Amino acid sequence: MTAGPVSDHAPVAVLIGFMGAGKSTVGVALADLLGVGFCDTDHEIVARAGRTVAEIFVDEGEPYFRQFEAEVVADVLTTHSGVIALGGGAVMTPAVRAVLAGHRVVHLAVSPDAGFARVRSSKRPLLRAGPGTGSVDTTPEDRYRALLAERAETYQRVADITTDTTGRAPAALADEIARALGVLPASAPRDEGLPS
Numbered sequence: 001m002t003a004g005p006v007s008d009h010a011p012v013a014v015l016i017g018f019m020g021a022g023k024s025t026v027g028v029a030l031a032d033l034l035g036v037g038f039c040d041t042d043h044e045i046v047a048r049a050g051r052t053v054a055e056i057f058v059d060e061g062e063p064y065f066r067q068f069e070a071e072v073v074a075d076v077l078t079t080h081s082g083v084i085a086l087g088g089g090a091v092m093t094p095a096v097r098a099v100l101a102g103h104r105v106v107h108l109a110v111s112p113d114a115g116f117a118r119v120r121s122s123k124r125p126l127l128r129a130g131p132g133t134g135s136v137d138t139t140p141e142d143r144y145r146a147l148l149a150e151r152a153e154t155y156q157r158v159a160d161i162t163t164d165t166t167g168r169a170p171a172a173l174a175d176e177i178a179r180a181l182g183v184l185p186a187s188a189p190r191d192e193g194l195p196s
């Protein structure tokens with residue numbers, strides 16, 4: 001992936017990574033820290049479709065969701081200059097990887113144990129069994145672990161920066177990402193305890 005933004009209006013950062021890594025949560029913290037807007041592509045999909053992500057998966061199937069998602073990602077990358085959080089599967093679509101070229105892409109990683117603990121009670125369709133969702137022969141935890149293992153290399157390859165979120169607070173992660181991107185506002189407090 002090429003380093004550096006593709007245009008003056010490019011988003012400050014695009015967060016990728018698996019379900020439960022904290023993209024939506026850390027994205028809000030990072031946008032607040034930088035005083036910029038935040039866009040979550042899943043929220044944008046829900047707003048445009050008038051249905052939840054789970055409803056789209058069940059009613060239309062995953063390929064339809066991925067096509068819709070790719071269109072929304074391509075759109076917000078050209079219109080949104082703040083922080084963007086993608087859904088966990090977005091970068092598995094080749095068209096999404098293509099439009100991410102030249103953007104500042106940050107991979108939020110998470111261990112399988114910590115990530116699954118964060119999402120086990122949620123409504124994420126790929127962790128449920130049924131039409132358009134996961135296999136009925138496996139548990140949600142099996143599906144979580146298998147999908148994470150399947151996607152890990154792609155997240156790593158697409159990102160400019162990777163940070164492990166396991167056991168770390170969203171605010172600390174936002175601070176670290178802003179520093180890594182070199183976009184921390186001048187007024188932000190410096191790290192405490194560093195030698196002067």
Ligand SMILES: Nc1ncnc2c1ncn2[C@@H]1O[C@H](COP(=O)(O)OP(=O)(O)O)[C@@H](O)[C@H]1O
Nearest residue numbers: 018019020021022023024025118165168169170
């Ligand atoms: N760094 C973190 N530490 C602990 N819990 C977190 C952290 N980041 C997110 N969470 C929690 O994990 C769940 C999933 O977070 P979310 O931001 O929706 O992840 P993603 O968008 O990557 O799927 C939420 O309940 C959120 O509060």
Ligand SMILES: O=C(O)C1=C[C@@H](OP(=O)(O)O)[C@@H](O)[C@H](O)C1
Nearest residue numbers: 018019020042087088089124125
């Ligand atoms: O990993 C995935 O394929 C998905 C992740 C979800 O977003 P989060 O990663 O924000 O949970 C959401 O887009 C959908 O349920 C599919």
Ligand SMILES: [Mg+2]
Nearest residue numbers: 023024042087
């Ligand atoms: Mg999310």
